[in-house]
Amino acid sequence: MKFVNLDHISSNPILPEVKQAMIEAIGKDYANPSSQHTPGEQAAEALERARESVARLINCELPKEVVFTSCGTESINHAIKGVALANQKKGRHIVTSNIEHNAVIRSIRRLKSMGFTVTSLSVDSYGRINPREVADAIKEDTVLVSIMHSNNETGTIQPIEEIGEIAREKKIVFHCDAVDSVGIVPIDVNKLGVDLMSFAANTFYGPTGVGGLYIRRGTQVWPLLDGGIQENNKRAGTENLIGIIGAGVAADIAVRDLESRSKTLGRLKQKMIDELPGYIDEYIINTHSDYSLPNLISISIKYIEGESVVLMLDDEGLAVSTRSACATGSLRASHVLLSIGRSHADAQGTLVVSFGPENTEADVTTFLTALKNVVTTLRNISPLYKKMSQG
């Protein structure tokens, strides 16, 4: 059975050109890029080429403003803890939002337990922040604003440019978690006005195990990992060169294809939104219609629970993701869905469908047809549906 992957927010396939480049890189037996000898210098050249490619993708002026890390989560931890700790003599207040990824929330919570104070902003019913509230939240002792570019559960995109302007005006360091955006939508660190930005290669169809952190020159950040002088003294530890070479190739392709990629993904998403009413009823679309990722749609389907939907769709050869509490392992309703006003019951029935490079319009139809059957089956079992239909 051909498996239809509609869960690209969890993991993307690696592009064939990227795979090829990585296989070739393994064959070259690269030395340590920090070594002074010729093989070491060859490795360093390959590393710097990849850095230049990634720098182009986010339009930063100096490639050395890009630091390679092991994943998006490391980048985020580095940015938040690094800025807070490096600037704690200036102040100990952080501004963030209620819908950030756990990497942000838990990094900040760790700082909170060390005495930092936090203002966490609420969002509207699609998960958007009002930039004015960011301005109002900034205090004399604020040292960091951290707001995500796009949300991994709803796909909604934040007004980052406006927040960047506020941060610049008030001279506050601004970190943006753009892990789900870089390589999917155009990102320009100067246009956005960010001082730090976290991203991950797998989002733009590179390998997992490679993250990136943009650090605008002059920004005071403590390293997360102390040790050698790798990554311009910003991140110790021998680089994952094979992965980074793959990330560089993926970045080159992203620069070339971004516009058509966005359009193709967006068409699939629009087809699903347009055709959903013909297949199921009583659902809420959590994704903003104008400000959102082209590859993701979040749907809360009433009276049923998401893990059951995922398991039944899996039987039909379809992979999707759910934000149901039952499926997260933590057994808690998603903080993002509760923040945008979904009830616990509606949060339970939330699916995240995310498209990737191999998806076709036929996949959308296959999914909708299977979804209709699954929803009918589960609603027949559901006491909530019975109550609703009896009024």
Next chain:
Amino acid sequence: MYNKTVMDHFRNPRNVGTIEDADGVGEVGNPLCGDMMTIYLKIEDDKIEDIKFQTFGCGSAIAVSSMLTEIAKGKSVAEAKKITNQDVANALEGLPKNKLHCSNLGADALQMAIKNYEDKKSGKAIPELKRKDEHEHSHGDKCYCPYCDIEILPETTFCEACHADLNEQH
């Protein structure tokens, strides 16, 4: 994640539905993890002649409901009263650890339905169907995370094991 028995009961749940003139109804719900289960009993000569369920919940919750109805069907009321959540989990040949917690609804719903039947029979005023809507999270002097059951310090504001925010009193 789930074993074959669990998946079989999830894919082909037994005794799904409602009984219109049920002799006993039990409804339990758990707003924290969002599961809800209703059990309907038809009882003749003190024996469970028929049992049906409806469940809003994950794969494990559906499988637990299905297995519970299979175990209870045909049993006397006295025998059925002895069915525990552990019996259901054992019959399913085990559930993932974090799902044991979530699936503790099954036997509770059955016991509630039996109580409802006995109250009716004895002509007692029937209390409104009450949901079990709080996770137990203090046993004795110690505090436990309401989400993952790991022991936590009384003053802590989040669970170090599962990172749950613990704003409420615990």
